[in-house]
Amino acid sequence: MSAADTWLRDVFLYGIFAVAALYGYKRIFPGHLRSLNKRLSAWLMSKVMWRVHARCSEEKRLLFRDFDKITTQDERGPHILEIGVGPGNNHTHFPRPSRMSCIEPNSECKKYLEQNLRETRGVKLVQFVRGFAEDMLDFEDNTFDAVVCTFTLCTVRSLERALSEIKRVLKPGGVFFFMEHVAAPTSSWQRRAQDRLNVIWPAMTDGCNLNRETWRFVQDAGFSSTNFTHFSIKFRLISFKAGLYGTAQK
Numbered sequence: 496m497s498a499a500d501t502w503l504r505d506v507f508l509y510g511i512f513a514v515a516a517l518y519g520y521k522r523i524f525p526g527h528l529r530s531l532n533k534r535l536s537a538w539l540m541s542k543v544m545w546r547v548h549a550r551c552s553e554e555k556r557l558l559f560r561d562f563d564k565i566t567t568q569d570e571r572g573p574h575i576l577e578i579g580v581g582p583g584n585n586h587t588h589f590p591r592p593s594r595m596s597c598i599e600p601n602s603e604c605k606k607y608l609e610q611n612l613r614e615t616r617g618v619k620l621v622q623f624v625r626g627f628a629e630d631m632l633d634f635e636d637n638t639f640d641a642v643v644c645t646f647t648l649c650t651v652r653s654l655e656r657a658l659s660e661i662k663r664v665l666k667p668g669g670v671f672f673f674m675e676h677v678a679a680p681t682s683s684w685q686r687r688a689q690d691r692l693n694v695i696w697p698a699m700t701d702g703c704n705l706n707r708e709t710w711r712f713v714q715d716a717g718f719s720s721t722n723f724t725h726f727s728i729k730f731r732l733i734s735f736k737a738g739l740y741g742t743a744q745k
């Protein structure tokens with residue numbers, strides 16, 4: 496057997512061994528891998544997401560200017576719900592004072608959020624709910640002055656359900672703020688690349704979709720008005736370049 500053949504055989508055998516060991520571990524300790532995965536992804540988000548936000552800083556400034564439109568009689572300030580909050584990259588734009596509640600499936604994010612909130616005076620965390628945008632049963636109808644969601648609508652399982660829940664929990668006149676990476680224009684080569692890569696991308700990334708036409712869903716969700724802008728995110732990766740930010744008012 497040549498050296499190359501021996502090397503190939505070893506790689507193959509070690510590969511089988513690694514897959515079998517991982518499978519066995521998953522069967523014996525099903526909770527362990529899940530919790531490890533959650534811890535790892537919360538940590539990764541805390542290291543990566545602020546860089547994504549830094550690349551959209553001008554658009555975020557323009558988006559969150561619309562907080563000026565929100566008025567409240569409550570001296571504690573508006574109550575804002577952030578969906579899929581991750582480690583918390585938006586609260587520095589919130590009015591002061593304000594109250595913040597969150598819904599996020601990964602409870603490991605809470606410690607990063609609390610850490611970030613400690614550095615921002617005037618924004619008080621009211622409630623951190625472990626859950627999904629599609630099913631916000633912990634929150635009553637007409638509760639929030641604003642809902643904020645950034646880089647999360649690409650991942651939700653049902654965009655229609657999530658938007659219907661967002662509308663339900665907003666007070667009449669309340670505003671939904673969003674910023675997302677979305678589908679590139681139809682028939683562009685960027686869109687073709689997104690469509691092809693999206694065959695495997697969601698499976699590799701906990702459900703992130705590259706080619707969602709998110710603006711269409713927002714327009715169809717029954718808000719009284721919607722306002723959005725397409726922009727180019729300063730990423731090298733072409734699949735993430737098409738950006739969208741905007742507001743929708745209940």
Ligand SMILES: C[S@@+](CC[C@H](N)C(=O)[O-])C[C@H]1O[C@@H](n2cnc3c(N)ncnc32)[C@H](O)[C@@H]1O
Binds near residue numbers: 580629651652
């Ligand atoms: C790419 S991260 C963005 C985090 C944060 N919004 C930001 O902009 O830095 C996506 C977040 O959405 C959360 N998420 C995934 N599916 C969700 C769902 N169905 N409902 C609410 N949040 C979800 C993930 O756990 C993760 O924290």
